[in-house]
């Protein structure tokens with residue numbers, strides 16, 4: 153019997169477990185470890201609550217978790233409760249699927265002022281992430297800014313501008329819904345260092361902004377190159393640019409505006425003890441397509457600043473790390489140690505991009521220890537003994553289901569539904 157430990161229960165972890173199970177069948181036991189007692193990583197704590205069809209991908213992962221050869225082991229933080237070296241003693245291979253949970257910093261003065269929040273924190277707040285459920289972002293001012301030109305920036309701007317009615321059918325957590333409903337924010341400025349041709353925003357997410365109940369997007373046509381210049385763009389980007397252009401035709405007749413401010417590089421955040429304004433430098437594109445500051449600056453008022461400029465992985469002791477992700481060669485970090493998903497590639501791509509990663513690494517593992525070959529490691533039994541000796545109480549599949557059942561029972565009748573148990577109550581639900 154082979155024993156595999158997949159560390160992290162987001163998409164990358166689940167696709168890897170699925171691939172290993174297919175490759176080894178009954179010849180392997182696969183343990184998916186997570187630091188939380190509930191799985192799915194960013195599917196649960198990152199993907200926007202009003203994008204339920206995307207979150208439904210977890211149904212596929214449910215099937216993996218329910219299969220006989222797979223166990224979900226929650227409440228175990230690798231690097232803290234057990235080291236990677238110890239896992240390698242207990243398992244034939246260890247696959248790190250720990251994602252990239254830390255916000256990249258802007259690196260400008262004023263970034264540490266109150267009211268400046270990374271998107272991982274903000275997104276975690278409205279999705280009920282245990283570390284950010286109590287964030288309480290400042291929503292009392294009229295102006296907010298989101299720094300970034302990707303889909304996460306769009307998620308943040310959209311969530312800030314939706315009405316309570318528009319959250320019907322979502323699984324936004326109750327505390328966020330109540331706070332957003334009382335929000336005074338009327339203008340949300342999206343700051344992008346480069347222009348419309350350089351956005352990493354996809355057509356579907358952009359298109360949504362044109363159909364909001366109480367908010368309308370605003371663009372400056374002067375920021376766009378001539379329409380003919382769109383022709384050579386990739387079809388997806390061309391579509392995004394054309395949706396952005398179409399925003400110029402919308403009537404400005406709604407209470408809130410989402411202003412696209414292109415060629416805009418934040419150089420400082422200022423305020424009296426808390427964010428009040430961003431100092432922005434106008435940029436132009438240089439020959440290589442990078443943003444170059446022009447020296448011309450202006451102010452954008454914002455008492456809430458959400459930065460959405462990328463993420464990095466958490467380092468784990470004794471695992472080579474390049475500052476953003478684990479150092480790996482095609483997913484292999486060292487003998488019997490692998491990385492998949494954002495921990496392998498950095499924070500790019502969609503949920504589906506993690507699937508080939510998982511399958512590729514499973515193939516790599518199968519090439520070094522062919523299915524059918526014997527192993528003599530202890531796997532989960534040994535891990536449980538080790539955790540027990542340290543007073544760490546892992547949770548299992550039944551515990552996860554119990555939390556989910558309580559969440560569903562907590563859902564308020566009708567919409568919007570608050571499918572949520574405060575993380576501080578997770579262990580109370582489990583009777584511990």
Ligand SMILES: Cc1cc2nc3c(=O)[nH]c(=O)nc-3n(C[C@H](O)[C@H](O)[C@H](O)COP(=O)(O)OP(=O)(O)OC[C@H]3O[C@@H](n4cnc5c(N)ncnc54)[C@H](O)[C@@H]3O)c2cc1C
Pocket residue numbers: 159160161162163164165185186187188191192193194195198199200203206228229230231249250251252253275304307466492493494495500501502503504506
């Ligand atoms: C705000 C946001 C919105 C997004 N929206 C979309 C979208 O709409 N559509 C789309 O296709 N993609 C979206 N994505 C991208 C998608 O979420 C990622 O591609 C995907 O989640 C990456 O998968 P992963 O498994 O590598 O990491 P994650 O999903 O982050 O999973 C990592 C897991 O590892 C666990 N973990 C971390 N450290 C440890 C440790 N030391 N010990 C044990 N467990 C640990 C975590 O708890 C987590 O469960 C979004 C991303 C973000 C940030």
